[in-house]
Amino acid sequence: MSVVGMTIAAEGNPTRERAVANRWARLARPALGLLLPVAAALLWETIVRMGWASGRLAPPPSVIFATFVDLARTGELQRNTLVTLARVAAGFGIGVVIATVLGAAAGYSPLVRRLLDPSLQALRAIPSIAWVPLFILWLGIFEASKVTLIAVGVFFPVYLGLMGAIQSVDRKLVEVGRTFRLSDVAMVRRILLPAVLPAYVISLRSGLGLGWMFVVAAELMGASEGLGYLLIDGQELGKPAEIIAAIVAFAIVGKSTDWLIALTAAPFLRWEDVVR
Amino acid sequence: MLVLERVGKTYPNGVHALDGVSLAVELGEIVAVIGGSGCGKSTLLRAIGGLDPATEGTITLDGERIAAPHQKIGIIFQEPRLLPWLKVADNVGFGLGDRPKSERAERVAAALKRVGLSDKAAVWPRELSGGQAQRVAIARALVPRPEVLLLDEPFSALDAFTRTDLQDHLLDLWADAKPTLLLVTHDVEEAIVLADRIMVMRPRPGRIFDEIGVELPRPRDRQSAAFDFAKRRVLAALDRSLDRAATGTADEPKAEAGAALWW
Numbered sequence: 001m002s003v004v005g006m007t008i009a010a011e012g013n014p015t016r017e018r019a020v021a022n023r024w025a026r027l028a029r030p031a032l033g034l035l036l037p038v039a040a041a042l043l044w045e046t047i048v049r050m051g052w053a054s055g056r057l058a059p060p061p062s063v064i065f066a067t068f069v070d071l072a073r074t075g076e077l078q079r080n081t082l083v084t085l086a087r088v089a090a091g092f093g094i095g096v097v098i099a100t101v102l103g104a105a106a107g108y109s110p111l112v113r114r115l116l117d118p119s120l121q122a123l124r125a126i127p128s129i130a131w132v133p134l135f136i137l138w139l140g141i142f143e144a145s146k147v148t149l150i151a152v153g154v155f156f157p158v159y160l161g162l163m164g165a166i167q168s169v170d171r172k173l174v175e176v177g178r179t180f181r182l183s184d185v186a187m188v189r190r191i192l193l194p195a196v197l198p199a200y201v202i203s204l205r206s207g208l209g210l211g212w213m214f215v216v217a218a219e220l221m222g223a224s225e226g227l228g229y230l231l232i233d234g235q236e237l238g239k240p241a242e243i244i245a246a247i248v249a250f251a252i253v254g255k256s257t258d259w260l261i262a263l264t265a266a267p268f269l270r271w272e273d274v275v276r
Numbered sequence: 277m278l279v280l281e282r283v284g285k286t287y288p289n290g291v292h293a294l295d296g297v298s299l300a301v302e303l304g305e306i307v308a309v310i311g312g313s314g315c316g317k318s319t320l321l322r323a324i325g326g327l328d329p330a331t332e333g334t335i336t337l338d339g340e341r342i343a344a345p346h347q348k349i350g351i352i353f354q355e356p357r358l359l360p361w362l363k364v365a366d367n368v369g370f371g372l373g374d375r376p377k378s379e380r381a382e383r384v385a386a387a388l389k390r391v392g393l394s395d396k397a398a399v400w401p402r403e404l405s406g407g408q409a410q411r412v413a414i415a416r417a418l419v420p421r422p423e424v425l426l427l428d429e430p431f432s433a434l435d436a437f438t439r440t441d442l443q444d445h446l447l448d449l450w451a452d453a454k455p456t457l458l459l460v461t462h463d464v465e466e467a468i469v470l471a472d473r474i475m476v477m478r479p480r481p482g483r484i485f486d487e488i489g490v491e492l493p494r495p496r497d498r499q500s501a502a503f504d505f506a507k508r509r510v511l512a513a514l515d516r517s518l519d520r521a522a523t524g525t526a527d528e529p530k531a532e533a534g535a536a537l538w539w
Contacts, residue, residue: 172357175327179351180371180420181344190373194361271361271400 059241067241068248071230081249084215084226087143088257091150092211096204098151099158106159107166120159128152129217136221146218153214154207161203165196198272201265205258212254227253277302277338278324278424278456284332284481285319293319294330295481303423304454308471310461310510312518316482317460321428324458325351337424350422350455354429356409358401364388364412365397371420387415390449407438411445418449427459431466440498443469447494464514468506469496476510478517485517 041061048055055063071077102120106113131152135145169192177191219228227246234242278301285294294316301307309317323330326345335342337349350371358367369384388394391411401409410430417425430446431439443466450457461467467474468490478485488510492502 172353172355173359175353176357176359176370178327179325179345180373181347182373186373190370191359194359197361271402 057240059244064241064244064248067239068245071242071245076230077245077249080225080227080230080246081253084219084228084250085253085257087146087218087226088150088208088211088215090143091147091215092154092208094147095151095154095207095211096158099155099207100162103159103162104166107163113163117163120156124156124160128214132217132221141222146215146223149218150211150214153210157206157210158200158203161206162196162200165199165203166192168199169195194268197265198269201261201269205261208258208261209254212250212257216250278458279336280324280333281335282333283320283323283330283335285316285323285328286331292481294323295483297333297482297484299475299484301424301456301458303456305473306450306457306459306471308459308461308467308474309477310464310467310474310514311477311482311485312479312514313462315477315479315517317477318428319482320477321351321426321458321460324424325349325426327351347420348423350417350420350425352410352413352417352425352427352430354432356401356406356413358404358409358412358416360401362401363397364393364399364401364404367401367412368415368419370416383419387419388412390452391415391445406434407442410434410442414442414446414449418453418455421453422455424456424458427457427461429461430459432461432463439463439466440469444495446470464507464510465498467510468492468503469498474510476513476517486513488513 044055044058045060045062047053048060059067068077102116106116128149132145132149135148139145139148173191173195174187177187182190215226216228216231219226220232223229223232227249230246230249231243234240234246278299280297280299283294283297284292286292297316297320299307309320311317319328322328324335324342326342326349329343337346340346342349358364359370362370365381365384365388368387369380372380372383375383385394385397388397391414393408393411393415396404396408396412401412404412410433414430427446431442434442446457447470457470459467459470471490474488474490475484476486476488477483488506490506492500492506496503
């Protein structure tokens with residue numbers, strides 16, 4: 001009786017049922033993407049546990065997790081993450097400021113663009129890592145050369161993104177501003193800035209992505225601390241679990257900073273007509 | 277009063293778009309400028325709006341020379357040109373940036389009510405239909421209370437039903453403060469429904485070719501015989517304007533036999 005009763009009760013409330021189903025669908029969709037990596041991890045864990053493979057060079061998830069926890073307990077993980085984060089923050093900050101100033105000037109003024117852009121485009125053609133030896137000669141092997149390399153990496157996507165965005169601002173909307181006799185400052189604040197913002201945010205995010213790429217390069221070249229140092233340390237001492245733990249830390253911190261930019265910009269971009 | 281004296285426009289690339297256009301429009305008058313494409317009618321409107329100043333002649337409003345956008349002149353374009361990052365209410369209040377907030381809110385609310393879009397105040401422009409967006413654009417142009425409103429084919433991108441609806445609505449709004457309306461269009465019916473006077477332009481270079489007064493009482497019945505008659509008059513004038521431009525015999529009376537031979 002009770003089973004029948006429950007079935008009837010559930011059927012009697014179809015909206016609630018649908019709500020529950022919707023919630024499951026919302027949770028299930030991202031979970032679908034986890035299926036493959038989790039299955040692979042479990043498989044590898046089983047294979048090592050069963051003794052079919054040693055797992056010495058490719059440690060199973062449990063070992064990686066233990067190493068991660070261990071590094072966190074000694075404070076080594078936090079210290080190295082903070083060092084790397086500080087380098088990225090400094091390089092990103094410097095790169096963004098210079099790129100924003102030059103990109104805005106080149107986008108706004110054809111004269112500046114003709115003067116500046118060819119040289120910057122030529123420099124852009126050089127793979128940025130190629131600068132490393134020169135930066136080390138000029139700036140030494142410590143922070144300055146690393147931060148500079150990161151700043152160079154961040155510079156180009158932000159510069160190009162902002163310049164392009166300013167150039168492609170809808171002339172018709174600028175004309176609306178002229179019709180209402182906006183001053184130059186008001187034109188920038190009320191028309192250009194909001195029009196440019198979506199593309200600028202995207203360029204900041206791709207700049208940040210390159211910043212993370214270049215911090216690894218910089219730290220691999222020689223560092224006594226930082227997540228990149230953990231990579232080298234793991235390689236030299238034959239500790240693959242430490243390498244993978246550092247990679248995981250890179251992924252987490254990198255994704256979090258990207259998410260932070262997206263989150264900060266979201267309230268200003270709510271007007272965008274995006275495909276959801 | 278809006279006065280144009282021998283206004284001409286030659287673009288830097290040498291195209292002579294406008295030549296010797298003289299026109300005087302009284303306050304509160306509705307004047308339509310009509311003509312085929314490339315006859316310089318939009319160029320004329322942009323010159324009056326101060327967006328692309330004329331290269332010859334003078335444009336004055338109440339004796340004041342117009343060479344840049346003027347606070348007494350509002351413009352409505354073919355597209356609504358709403359700022360996509362501002363809610364509808366903020367778009368309507370865009371031209372009131374220098375007013376205190378309470379006054380702005382009051383005037384915006386009144387304008388939105390007047391165009392029947394009070395319920396859309398907090399909506400993004402992308403959520404509006406084409407007709408609604410153009411109504412918001414009209415409200416935005418009217419809120420600063422311009423003395424002259426320039427309209428550049430304002431309804432040509434809309435479907436037929438929305439178009440006639442907005443034409444009637446525009447007249448309704450015009451009756452509130454009776455600004456001068458100067459309307460560029462290629463739609464003969466639109467010109468006759470709205471205007472007191474229709475200026476027919478002809479191309480290369482753009483000149484005023486003919487002027488036709490429309491003395492029908494408002495509201496004008498699009499189905500009436502008098503309306504039809506006015507329409508035929510304007511169409512005939514348009515035809516003649518194109519003929520003369522094509523044969524280059526602008527100042528000669530048309531000789532039927534000669535014209536036939538010419539062709």
